[in-house]
Amino acid sequence: MRIRFFPILAHVLALIAVAPLLWILISALKPAEEVFNFGWPAQWTLDNLQYVLLKIPMPRFMLNSAIVSVAVTVIALFFHSMAAYALARLRFPGRGIIFSGIMSTLLVSLPVILVPLFLVAKQLGLLDSYAGLIVPSIFHAFGIFLLRQYYLNIPRELEEAADLDGCGYWRRYWSVILPLSRPVLASLSVLFFLANWNAFLWPLTITRNPDLRVIQLGVSGMQGQYASAWNLILAAAVIAAIPTVVVFVAGQKRLVDAMKTTGLK
């Protein structure tokens, strides 16, 4: 009895959990006048999605988000793995202090330092530019920490074998460590991509040029322009969410692996 009850409960709860998302998807496929109708649409339509994609620069917003998310992900993973390698495998004076310093920044989240960070970005001339969207988003201790954990577990012999061949540290990192970290990098790239695709506050703060709007700004801006056109707002929301859902479904296994292997093993 117990064995049957809990799985059924789990399925029901899962359905309830995704119901709001499904409802939005259905509503986005309804004609404008039906959007508040409580039920299955009398007729399905792609007009809303079409309007949002063609009449509103939604593709442009998505392109911006894609550029920013990919750039941040690639650069961040590269830098983080370098830093993590040093912290995990190399001995040098000040290692403890540098590691604690890096870890302590984990306490600081964007909303807290938003105001001074804005001033720094202003001084560096980063406002209203792709660089401004990308560069400050790269640095985050979280990735360094996870990669370091991973590197601590790589057997030393592998590296030492490379050393015998007379490799320098860069070669060791590049041809031994980096290839070995492919799985963890793949997992992290899923997380990083999602986080950056979904970023809102920082782009909101530093961009004004409409050509630089990222998708989340574009979607939230829909409310200002199409306040009463819920059919269009929902269509935009669906479009903004699709890439994240796709990435999630494709990278799901990696995501869970990442949790198991690096963070919580």
Add this chain to the structure above:
Amino acid sequence: MAATPFPARQFSRRSVLRGGLGALAASAAGVPLLSACGGNSSGGDAKEMSFWNFYGPSDDQGPQSKWFVDTVEEWNKNNDVKVKLRYIPGKDYLNGTTLQTAFQSGQGPDIFLISPGDFLRYYNGGVLQDLGSALSDESKADYLPGLLEARSVDGKVYGLPMEIEPLAMYYSEAAFEKAGLSEADLPKTWDQTLAVAQKLTNGKQYGVMFETQPGYYQNFTWYPFMWQGDGNAIKDGKVAFDSPASVQALKFWGDTIKNKVAPRKPLGDGGGDVVSNLGSGAVAMQQSGIWAVADLRAKAKNFKYGIIPHPTPDGGKPATDLGGWAFVANSKGKNPEAAAKFIAWALGSTDAAGVERQRQWNTVVKTNVPPRKSVQQAADAKGAFAEGALKKFVSEIAPTGKPEPRFPPEVYQPIADAIQACQLNAADPAKAAADAAEKIDTFLKTYQGAPIS
């Protein structure tokens, strides 16, 4: 900020604390990076000026957007210094941070739109350009009395109004009929409003609606109710908000929500959006501005409605608030002289083309009371105010109006908080008014900017 949350149970207590405190200690050290503050490059003579607005060119390319595009095109054809429009969606412009952030970073637009509520903030910030030299005396004399004064300091004009927007109550004829009510039931007093709204409220519809979202707009729509009882926020440079007039106005708005005859969350864009609320049948009466006539004309052609003046309290006098945005130039912009010239030309030209441009804006693509006498005459000649809601606005409602006050944020904010607390949180109006008055008083004691009116 790849702000990715992730489980990490092994991070060290000691190391995190040590690092955190270290950073804290380091932070106490001082003030770096402050050296190169300030600094919009002032007084340039660039060949292109940016013009930020919330009309065009918009995605829908409606008539109002087209007016902006055409006007700028016309200017660019005949002038070396070109104007480039940048469209910012209304909500972002009105209650958002786009403009503020731009000025904050020294990249403010050269020309932009400003509401009376924001005038002092920008004036006191030293970024408004004196338009005087670009404006002819003939043009100045053409404006209705009081309009330029509301945008002037020490006799210098810093903004040219593009429109006058009075407020009134809109009602849906169909809703009244359905509830078995007739024109005779249209409310004249606050008590009648509550009673009629009660009859108009049902499962799908609220009887009456006032703005509930906080912001300059809400304050703007609330002031008339305070004025009706002869109240004011500031009188002769001193705080006057703690008065029976404010208290009863706060209470009236609160009562509409307390009695459940008004919505807590309006649809669409809120109070200014008549199409989404009154037009959709979600409310039966709605306070809004003259612009809604054009909105309804464009988006709900067959919707039958009427307007009435704001209902008054017992012994009160009729009152409305005359809103209206103005063009202003950034004195620290790329070419303030040319920007001033553009504004004077776009809104203030007294030649036939200039009057026609204004007539188009005020009575064709949008509905306003024109701010200039010559434009009113031209519009009258075309019968713009001959009948219906517009006639009533011009002949009956606008004359009871006062220009929207130009309160800086420190005055506006306590009032906004009082309105919000009484309207949505059932706060005690007397206490809310007293609290707000105290804050305004504190501010006024140290205020040193241009006169608040």
Add this chain to the structure above:
Amino acid sequence: MTRRRREALAAYAFLAPDTIGLLVFVAIPMVLAFGVAFFKVDGFGNYQYVGLANYKLMAGDDQLWASLKVTAMYVVTFVPIAFVVSFALAMLVRNHFKGIGWVRSAFFLPNVVSLVVVGLIWQFLLVDKRGALSRLLAPLGLGDVSFLGTPSLALGTYVVISVWFLMGYQMLVFLAGLKDVPKELEDAASIDGAGPWQRFRYVIWPLLRPTSFFVVVNSTIGAVTGLQAFDLVFVLTKGGPARATSTVVLYIYEQAFTFNNMGYAAALTTVVVAILVVCTGLMFGFTRGGRFDED
């Protein structure tokens, strides 16, 4: 050059990009906040030294205290509810059954969608009188309730939405933690006659303490200063109605970017940082037995 020195130099080179980045974009802003806090910054780039005036302003700023209260209320409701819900979900999907993959994904899915979209979704579902939820609740006589328009309900609604958003993520964290609980130990307890509650109390719970600790710290920090305290509120309610959901970070943002009081906002920032450091310190202190030392 000795091997040692070479290794050290290589390490610094490897560390340079990230360390410099974190210095410029995290550490310096923190320091800068303490500097700017002593200035009145008017939003047009004009700075004026005002000493401690910004800090003195705080005492009389009711809105600040109100927003601190909102954040506190949010933390004390959101953190335990999210903890219990996600733990329960983890227990529910711990052992294999048919379709477990889909069930786990379903719980996690809201977390994949951005907070902006989440805010829009719930605004739509909660539209007064017409939204799907009002319709759903109408038979219970709750059709007229304005969840986002009533101050006493808005914060609760925001908590529920936050839980919905984050429960899947925390569930995964618990699942990973549960992997560390050896099945044999539970079985042994079972043979010794321990019921489900006793097994939970004496086997699972002690072994899960590190995970639980992580979840609590993480969600507390998130609730105070995380993006959920800004993005979601910003889109969902803008801090309304009547400031009922105005969190501290939203308030700071408003001060800085809506009212242009950068100096005051910076001063507020320093206070939040201080509160955060103290809170985290206390939490670390209270959980001395939680085995969190460096490995």
